[in-house]
Amino acid sequence: MSTSSPVKAEEMDVLLKRAVEFHGHLGPFLVLGLRMGLIGLRELNAKRREKKLRVTAKLKYSIPFSCVVDGLQIATKCTMGNKKLRIRNYSGIEAKFEIEGGKQVTVAVNSALFDTLKRELPSGNVPSEEIRELARIVASTPEEELFTISRG
């Protein structure tokens, strides 16, 4: 089974640039958040700037995991500031997307990938070129290898 890419490659490049500009650097968790946000929109058939969209990010709210939040914000326009995004503490990484009073979907980062990233990104000084390389890997890995999508 293959899932259609939520956006065209060129659009992904534009979004990625915007995310890096906003967040300050390119890293794998930022890319994960961006991709999760785009999948959430696609699964709910929602437009970016959908007014009734709400996002709950479930993760450990510390760097590098918290970088996911900025990717989600860029993809969905649900932000801390407009109160359409909230954060819940969780040992893995998931994001729940819901249209107020309507459909919802959860996108979870597969635990094997999460474990790999945690291993590759120990706290401390990781060369930034290595981090950018991990980000590129996350950007180009097929969706079904990265995420589990559950509707309900």
Ligand SMILES: [Zn+2]
């Ligand atoms: Zn980051």
